Amino acid sequence: MRQALAEAAFELFLERGFEQTTVDDIVARAGVGRRSFFRYFPSKEDVVFPDHEGCLAEMTALLEGAGGRDPVAAVCDAARLVMLMYAANPEFSVRRYRMTREVPGLRCYELSVVRRYERVLAGHLRERYAGAPDGDLRAEVVAAAVVAAHNNGLRTWLRSGGEGDVESLVDHALGLVRQAWGDGSGSPAGRRPEDDVVVLVARKGTPVWRVVQSVESALEG
Amino acid sequence: MRQALAEAAFELFLERGFEQTTVDDIVARAGVGRRSFFRYFPSKEDVVFPDHEGCLAEMTALLEGAGGRDPVAAVCDAARLVMLMYAANPEFSVRRYRMTREVPGLRCYELSVVRRYERVLAGHLRERYAGAPDGDLRAEVVAAAVVAAHNNGLRTWLRSGGEGDVESLVDHALGLVRQAWGDGSGSPAGRRPEDDVVVLVARKGTPVWRVVQSVESALEG
The missing domain is CATH 1.10.10.60 (Homeodomain-like)
Structure with missing residues (x-):
C-alpha cells in the first residue's frame, strides 16, 4: 500500500x-x-521521500551500537546509510533529485530532512565528546562536515545520472573529514596502531593543514 | 517604508x-x-528576515576583496557579518529566534537562507582551491563547518536571550574551524611566522586530533 x-x-x-x-x-x-x-x-x-524515517531509525540504532569506536568513523558509517538507501534504487533517486531541484517546496523539505540527519549525528558526537573542551561545538562542526562531505559525493553521483560507483565517491569524500577530525582508528584500510615512533620537524609558521597532511601520511606509513 | x-x-x-x-x-x-x-x-x-539579502550582498563584496588572504580566514570573516547583523538588534533577533523555532514555515525559510550563505562561502573557497586535489569537496566541507561553527556561537547567544558577548562566542567557535582547516595566517592574535623549529614526537596510532592540538599549540607558542 x-x-x-x-x-x-x-x-x-x-x-x-x-x-x-x-x-x-x-x-x-x-x-x-x-x-x-x-x-x-x-x-x-x-x-517523495518515503524512506527517510526508516533511515533515521537505522542510523540511530547503528550509533547506539557504536560502543567505543572512533566517533568520527561511527558517524561517517551512519551517514553512509543514506547513500546506501539512494544507491538501492538509482533510477528513482536520480528522478527525485531532478524533481527536487525544480520544486521549492521539495527543496525546503529536503533541507529539513538533511538537518534531521545532521542532528542525529551531532547528538551522538555530543555524547561521545561530553566533558571534552568545546565538546558541543566540535560535535556540531564535525556533524556538519560529515553531512557536507557525504552530500558532495552523493550529489556528484546524482548529477551524473547515477553512473559510476557512489560508494567510492562518498567514502572518498568522508575520508577528508576523517583525516581532519577522526582519531585515525578503524579506517577502511584497517590501519592499526603500532609502536614505531614518528618524528616530525616543522618550521614555525608552516600552514597547519600541511603539517596535518604530513602527520597523517606518517601515521599511515 | x-x-x-x-x-x-x-x-x-x-x-x-x-x-x-x-x-x-x-x-x-x-x-x-x-x-x-x-x-x-x-x-x-x-x-521576518528583512536584512538577509543585504547581508548576502555584503558577504559577496567582502569575499571579492579578499585577495590572497587565507581562504578559511576570509570565509570566517564573511560569516561574521551575519552575527554582526544579529548583534545590531539583539531584542529583535531574540524574538525572531523564538518565533522561528515555533513556525515550521519560518524554520524552512531559515534553512534556505543558511544554505544560501553556505553556498556563497563555498563558491569563494571553490575559486581559491581551484586546481587543488579535492578542491570542490574541500570547499563544501569547510563552508559547512564554518556555518555550523558560526551558528553554534550565534545560537548560544540567542538561547541565552541575547546576554553576553556574541562576538567572542562566534569568534571562539570559528577558531576551531580555522585550527583544523586554515593556513594559520591572519589569526586574530596576529601570530607571525618565525624561524624557530618545533620538533614533535608522536607514537604511531596517536589520535590525529591530539597530534593536531600539540602541533597547533607548539606553532602558537
Missing part, C-alpha cells in the same frame, strides 16, 4: 508536476481512500 | 501568530497599499 501510493504519486508528479498534483489525484490513481494516504504520509512532500 | 512594514508585520506576528497574519493585515497596520508590500518583500516569510 505504502509503496503503491509512493509510485502513484511519483507518476503523477512527473506527468503534471508536483504543485499541480493533489492528494486526491494520488489516491485516485492508487485506487485507495484519502485516509489511507494520511495513514502512511503526513503530507504530499513526505511521499 | 521597508522598516515600517517589517515592524508592523512583527507586531502582528507576535499578537496573532505568524500563520494567522495575512499580508492584508500587515499593510493595513502599516497604512500602505498591498503593492508596496510586494515591492519590498517577495513573501510573508521575507519580512
Whole structure:
C-alpha cells in the first residue's frame, strides 16, 4: 500500500508536476481512500521521500551500537546509510533529485530532512565528546562536515545520472573529514596502531593543514 | 517604508501568530497599499528576515576583496557579518529566534537562507582551491563547518536571550574551524611566522586530533 501510493504519486508528479498534483489525484490513481494516504504520509512532500524515517531509525540504532569506536568513523558509517538507501534504487533517486531541484517546496523539505540527519549525528558526537573542551561545538562542526562531505559525493553521483560507483565517491569524500577530525582508528584500510615512533620537524609558521597532511601520511606509513 | 512594514508585520506576528497574519493585515497596520508590500518583500516569510539579502550582498563584496588572504580566514570573516547583523538588534533577533523555532514555515525559510550563505562561502573557497586535489569537496566541507561553527556561537547567544558577548562566542567557535582547516595566517592574535623549529614526537596510532592540538599549540607558542 505504502509503496503503491509512493509510485502513484511519483507518476503523477512527473506527468503534471508536483504543485499541480493533489492528494486526491494520488489516491485516485492508487485506487485507495484519502485516509489511507494520511495513514502512511503526513503530507504530499513526505511521499517523495518515503524512506527517510526508516533511515533515521537505522542510523540511530547503528550509533547506539557504536560502543567505543572512533566517533568520527561511527558517524561517517551512519551517514553512509543514506547513500546506501539512494544507491538501492538509482533510477528513482536520480528522478527525485531532478524533481527536487525544480520544486521549492521539495527543496525546503529536503533541507529539513538533511538537518534531521545532521542532528542525529551531532547528538551522538555530543555524547561521545561530553566533558571534552568545546565538546558541543566540535560535535556540531564535525556533524556538519560529515553531512557536507557525504552530500558532495552523493550529489556528484546524482548529477551524473547515477553512473559510476557512489560508494567510492562518498567514502572518498568522508575520508577528508576523517583525516581532519577522526582519531585515525578503524579506517577502511584497517590501519592499526603500532609502536614505531614518528618524528616530525616543522618550521614555525608552516600552514597547519600541511603539517596535518604530513602527520597523517606518517601515521599511515 | 521597508522598516515600517517589517515592524508592523512583527507586531502582528507576535499578537496573532505568524500563520494567522495575512499580508492584508500587515499593510493595513502599516497604512500602505498591498503593492508596496510586494515591492519590498517577495513573501510573508521575507519580512521576518528583512536584512538577509543585504547581508548576502555584503558577504559577496567582502569575499571579492579578499585577495590572497587565507581562504578559511576570509570565509570566517564573511560569516561574521551575519552575527554582526544579529548583534545590531539583539531584542529583535531574540524574538525572531523564538518565533522561528515555533513556525515550521519560518524554520524552512531559515534553512534556505543558511544554505544560501553556505553556498556563497563555498563558491569563494571553490575559486581559491581551484586546481587543488579535492578542491570542490574541500570547499563544501569547510563552508559547512564554518556555518555550523558560526551558528553554534550565534545560537548560544540567542538561547541565552541575547546576554553576553556574541562576538567572542562566534569568534571562539570559528577558531576551531580555522585550527583544523586554515593556513594559520591572519589569526586574530596576529601570530607571525618565525624561524624557530618545533620538533614533535608522536607514537604511531596517536589520535590525529591530539597530534593536531600539540602541533597547533607548539606553532602558537
